[in-house]
Amino acid sequence: MRVSDKHQKIIQAAITVFARKGFFNARISDIAKEAQVADGTIYLYFNNKFDILISLFEDEIGKLILQIKQLLEKEEDPRRMLELFAIHHLQLLKNKRELAEVLQMELRQSNKFMKEYRNTKFIEYVDIISAIIRKGQAQGLFRKEVLPGVAKRAFFGALDEMSRLWVLSPEPGYTIEEAASQVSDLFLSGMLSESGRSEAAQPTALSA
Amino acid sequence: MRVSDKHQKIIQAAITVFARKGFFNARISDIAKEAQVADGTIYLYFNNKFDILISLFEDEIGKLILQIKQLLEKEEDPRRMLELFAIHHLQLLKNKRELAEVLQMELRQSNKFMKEYRNTKFIEYVDIISAIIRKGQAQGLFRKEVLPGVAKRAFFGALDEMSRLWVLSPEPGYTIEEAASQVSDLFLSGMLSESGRSEAAQPTALSA
DNA sequence: AACAGATATGAATGCTCATTCATTTTTGGC
DNA sequence: GCCAAAAATGAATGAGCATTCATATCTGTT
Known part of the structure; x- marks a missing residue:
């Protein structure tokens, strides 16, 4: 061997x-x-138990990055790219459920108890999202006021919280594809209806 | 004593x-x-070490629920309510940073290693978001296609991932208020510009 | 088929705590 | 101020488990 x-x-x-x-x-x-x-x-x-966890992160997130980059290569429309990212991320649950569970649970706190370890692979993964957002802004499809550095985290966080639904409860009432579609739709179009959008004086400070 | x-x-x-x-x-x-x-x-x-963690969750999330419910009572506009929730959630980082860190890191995996424990307080907390969304839909301000059960998770996940920025790095380049505003704005208005929104044939499957 | 180096084994070691409980201290009623 | 019950103490116990290392097995080279 x-x-x-x-x-x-x-x-x-x-x-x-x-x-x-x-x-x-x-x-x-x-x-x-x-x-x-x-x-x-x-x-x-x-070297030790931590080292197994770190190697696991590096290897497996590395694979994910390669896969998703390859998938996005073929796509031009940033709106569709965002949806593809969502689908691909959530499909990990179907295809590699155990890995999804480990990333879900352990990745987060790895920074906490392993002070010196900076998870660069993970940052690289999330940065794929901000790259898509910048592309959309360059094409005039996305609003300029959106901060890619904030939005990437929000988008990833939303997806990841959806993952938790499946990790923790086997039957949450939605398919993975529905959830992916809902999340990317939410981020693209927002929740406002036409009436909510056009209503005169903004009563909120949101547009600041 | x-x-x-x-x-x-x-x-x-x-x-x-x-x-x-x-x-x-x-x-x-x-x-x-x-x-x-x-x-x-x-x-x-x-009773034991786990019991301390569970009591901590119950007590402290219980307090949060009371606070946020009281805050939202005075507000009528669901758009503003969503923003208030975001601000209040993220302000935990300023006001009770240690608690924010513990919830951030330990709440998640608590379900994993404490099989029997269902965190009902946490569910109650997140359900405040879906209640706001339903209210907005009832008023015609929010789109009917949005699933409150999915959107609440997405919104909470986005906020929570933003928290992580501050928990893990002291100086992420945004203020808490900016981040709260960005996240609620993103969810309300989405990322699409007018041109992205009005563009004829939807090239994506998102509207399904 | 003998040998050396590379690989693999798993029992033994030693440390780290969660938890217990015999003992001490505090409390409050009289 | 005395006493019993309640609270609090912290040293001792013992289980759990990461890591090590003396020994065994395998591999391929001559």
Whole structure:
């Protein structure tokens, strides 16, 4: 078995175990058993437990970035690109549910307890959204007042919170495609109806 | 010292310690020291470490719900209500930063490792958003196609992801008020410019 | 088929806490 | 000020588990 095979095998096992029990409740021996490997073997490929989690992030988010970039290459319309991003992000739940669960639960707090680790891959992933927004603004399709750096986070946060629906409850009453469509529609068109939009004196400070 | 005082004192200490180290890295003795209490005393008020976290959620989210409901009572316009919710939610970062950090980091995964615990207070909190959306739809201000159950999650997720900006990086380049305004504006008006909105044949499947 | 280096094994080690409970201190009624 | 009940203390216990390392197995080269 080539070295990289065992590395991969352990990462995949870790995804399964972390998804099931969470990082802190997972034991190294759980991962070893899942990977059909001795406990000590894991330390030939990783420095420690944290290192497994970090490698997992880097490897798997890296793959996601490649996939989504490839998908977006073929598309020109920024509106459609945003929807494609949403669909692709949420489909992770179908295609790689355990990975989705781990990213959902552990990515967040990784910054907290692993002070020195800056998750550059994750930033790269979210920056795909702001790139789309800037493209839309350059084409005059999107409003100039929208701050891409803020909107990217809001859009990602909305998607990610939708993910949680499926991660935590098996049957939330919406399909993944419906949710993706709703979220990108919300961000593109907003919630206002024609009447809400055209109503004379803005009673809010929102347009500031 | 009344019983409830010590209960509160321990909860406040736990917020500080969990904010600093995260739930799993926090030691009971850390909380005890912070609360100026013996380790054993904590077990007179809580069953175990999880119980502290759960009580913390219940108590503090309960307070938030009361505050925000009181704030919204005085407001009639659903557009403004949404913005108020956003401002109030993000202001938690200013007023109770440690609590914001704990909710941000620990609330999420609580469902994961505490199987039996359903965070009903949290659900109640998020449902304030869907109530606002329904109100806006009833008044004809918001589009009927928007699903309140989906939109509430998207809106909350967007806000919460914005929170993370401040929790993780001290100086993200936006003020809390700007961010709140941007997020509610995004959800209300969307990203499309007039030209993007009026452009003839919808090239996307979003309006489905 | 013998050997060396590379890989893999898993039992043993040692540390870190959550939790307990025998003991001490505080409280308030008389 | 005395006493019993209530609260509080913190040292001791023991379970859990990441990591190590002496030993074993495998691989491929001559």
